Each structure stands twice: as structure tokens, then as C-alpha cells.
């Protein structure tokens with residue numbers, strides 16, 4: 168469907184932390200740009216002066232780069248179609264506004280808020296469409312002069328003749344049409360001289376030669392206004408594709424209540440960027456493939472708008488966790504050590520500044536626990552056994568495994584054999600446990616469970632033969648003594 172040289176754009180409003188839904192739009196654009204050797208532009212729609220912040224801009228840029236979504240033109244990168252912040256483009260917008268007013272497509276409107284409110288009320292009472300009455304469309308020079316004298320600051324309205332329809336073929340949703348009569352003359356420049364989104368976005372897309380506008384479904388209803396502007400300005404219209412909403416698991420709009428919503432939050436929780444990219448790609452897009460793990464290269468190759476669904480996507484955090492756990496498994500212990508470190512610092516297991524030995528130990532711990540993690544913040548739960556001196560039984564069932572005399576005997580003998588061991592390494596540990604079983608005629612659960620609980624307090628976890636060499640002989644014996652005491656021996 169997409170042929171020729173394509174130019175895409177991602178145009179976030181920097182009014183808060185980078186939302187996961189924005190990241191999905193950015194990703195779809197990025198994938199298309201990569202797949203078709205196109206250009207991706209990133210620019211900021213910052214005309215909302217009250218809500219736009221530098222922190223948000225930084226957060227969006229950092230998050231995009233962290234996800235690996237680089238851009239070819241725009242903010243920070245530059246290009247020949249800048250500036251790439253709307254607030255720096257006011258002169259450009261003004262030029263086109265003058266042209267629209269001159270050609271009769273737009274006019275100054277002096278209506279006050281009270282007058283407009285009165286109009287709205289009246290249409291409501293009459294049950295008619297609350298579109299602008301057109302009062303200022305053909306003001307006489309005298310009326311105009313009067314308003315100016317009163318100090319009224321005009322807005323600029325775009326005139327939409329009510330006949331006919333706006334039709335377009337949405338790349339995701341198919342044929343769409345809107346009655347022009349439902350649009351009404353709308354404001355394109357506010358009384359403070361700042362253009363509204365629907366107007367600025369058209370000029371930006373047109374002047375930046377954007378060929379495909381792929382964005383969130385919430386902008387579908389804005390598209391007819393944008394198309395009538397394209398027509399009046401004589402610009403070539405881009406193709407539009409509106410990607411469906413992302414809903415929470417309970418099928419309501421994704422919100423803070425249901426968990427993290429910003430990319431930064433997921434980053435802080437210890438998710439891997441490539442796992443998030445993989446997961447986001449599957450929010451609305453699917454393939455015939457059964458499995459859900461896609462490398463970025465595979466995504467670039469296989470992604471297409473034809474397979475993006477019209478129905479809302481559901482943000483299933485369990486699926487994200489599954490995908491993330493797969494990427495964690497494949498990652499090196501060194502990388503996972505970096506990811507779990509802040510969480511272990513927070514849990515008080517390690518300090519921010521570590522010696523080389525401590526860092527080496529951390530990498531070994533990461534190697535042992537990474538298969539059990541869905542995301543980094545879960546690390547303390549699994550890593551505690553490598554850092555504490557005194558273990559705690561995770562539950563009554565665990566405590567129970569050490570209460571019998573046989574269990575006590577097993578642990579006591581284990582301690583002796585461990586202290587006799589020449590070198591504590593996984594192979595020797597394996598042999599030790601095997602011989603211990605033979606010596607005391609116990610095997611299976613009877614053998615492993617009391618040992619595991621005495622050393623870790625838990626009934627499941629990494630291999631015992633790896634844990635003991637890591638925490639060391641002395642610590643193991645200390646823990647075993649402490650565990651027996653706790654079990655009432």
C-alpha cells in the first residue's frame with residue numbers, strides 16, 4: 168500500500184511524561200520509516216503554553232532514544248523544514264493566516280465568550296448543531312472599527328461552506344466521510360495570536376512534506392477540519408491512518424489507576440526497552456506467527472498497516488511481563504546486574520557505590536535470579552537470599568520441613584560435610600548432596616527441601632549447588648544454625 172518515498176512524523180505535545188500510547192504511535196511511524204527507507208520527523212506541538220514544559224520535552228526525547236526510536240529530522244537533529252517547535256513557527260503561521268484572510272477563506276471574529284456561550288445555549292434549546300452562527304463572517308468596516316475601538320481582540324475563523332462532504336480513505340479504518348455542514352466555521356488562531364492544533368498541524372505537515380500521518384484514533388474527528396484546510400491552502404493532502412485506542416485490561420481507557428502509564432515508569436521498574444518495543448508493536452498489530460517474540464529487525468520486516476486492527480488494543484500487563492521475562496533470560500548477567508542494582512540498593516541489600524568484588528558478586532547474583540524475574544523491581548524478592556545473614560521462613564510450610572528430628576540430623580550432618588569440603592564449588596556441592604543422601608538414606612524432596620529451607624528460608628529458587636558457593640561456607644553454616652533454632656531445635 169505504501170509506495171515511493173515516504174515522510175512520517177511524530178508530533179507529541181510536551182505536556183507531561185511520555186505516555187505509553189504515544190510511544191506506540193511513535194513506534195508505528197518509526198517501523199514504517201525503517202521498512203520503507205523513509206524519513207521520520209519528530210517535532211513538538213507546544214502551543215499550549217500553560218501545559219508545555221521543558222521537562223516533558225526532555226522526557227519524551229530520552230524515552231524515544233531509550234526505546235531505540237531515533238529520528239532523521241526535527242528536534243535536536245535539525246533539517247531544512249524547521250523550526251521543529253510550533254512556538255518558534257508563529258511567523259510562518261501568520262503568513263498563511265494573512266493569505267487565508269485575503270482569499271476570503273478566513274475572517275476575523277470579534278465575538279466575545281459570552282456571545283458564543285449564548286449562541287451555544289440557543290442551539291441547544293433548539294436542538295440544532297452547535298456550530299458558529301457566522302455573525303462575524305461579513306462584518307462591515309464600520310462594525311469592525313467599532314469592535315476594534317472597544318478593544319476586542321479577534322480570533323481568526325476559517326469558513327467552511329456547509330455543502331458536501333469531506334471524504335478520505337483511512338489507511339487503517341477504510342472509507343470515512345463527514346458532512347461539511349457539521350463542521351461550521353472554526354477558530355484557527357486564538358485571540359492571543361497562537362494558532363490552534365488543527366491549523367498548525369496542517370501547516371507543519373504540509374510544509375514538512377509529510378506523506379503519511381499515522382496517529383491516535385482520538386484525532387480522527389479532527390481530520391475533516393484539517394482536510395478542508397488542505398483544500399483551501401492548496402496543499403497536497405497526506406494519507407491518514409488512525410491507530411485505535413489502548414484500553415486497560417478492564418476495557419476502560421488506560422489510566423494511572425490500572426498501573427504505570429509512562430515509559431519512564433516502566434523503565435524505572437526494570438523493563439528492557441526491546442521488550443517494550445516488542446510489546447507495543449503487538450498493541451493493535453498482529454501477524455500470522457504464533458509466538459510473540461519479535462526482534463526489532465523482524466518487526467521492521469513484517470510490520471504493515473494492513474495488519475493493524477480497527478478495534479481497540481488491550482494493554483495486558485501479564486503479556487508484557489511474559490515478553491520482558493523472555494528478554495531478561497536472553498540478556499547477559501552484567502546487563503541484568505545494572506538493571507536490578509537500583510532495586511537492591513532501595514531494598515538495602517547493597518550500596519550505590521560498590522567495590523569491584525561487590526559488583527562481581529552482584530553479577531553472579533543476577534545470573535542466578537534472572538530466570539525468575541519478569542522485571543527488575545522484582546529482584547529483591549529473589550536476591551535477598553544472597554545478601555541477608557539471617558533468613559526467614561517464607562511460610563509455615565517451609566518452617567514445617569525442619570521440625571522433625573530427621574531434618575535436624577540432616578542439617579547437622581550437612582554442616583559437618585560442608586566444613587570438610589576442600590573447595591566449595593558447584594561440582595563439589597553436587598557430590599556432597601548426593602553422598603549426604605546416601606549416608607542418611609534420604610532422597611528427593613526429603614533431602615532437598617530441608618536443605619533449601621535451612622539455607623534460603625524458601626521452598627523454591629535458584630539451584631542450591633550454585634547458592635552455597637556464592638554465599639560461602641561460613642554464611643551457609645550460620646544460616647543453617649539459625650534456621651534450626653527457629654524451627655525449635
Ligand code: GLU
Pocket residue numbers: 178179180212368381382383386
Ligand atoms: N500533538 C498531538 C498529540 O500529542 C498529535 C497530533 C497529531 O499527531 O496530529 O496527541
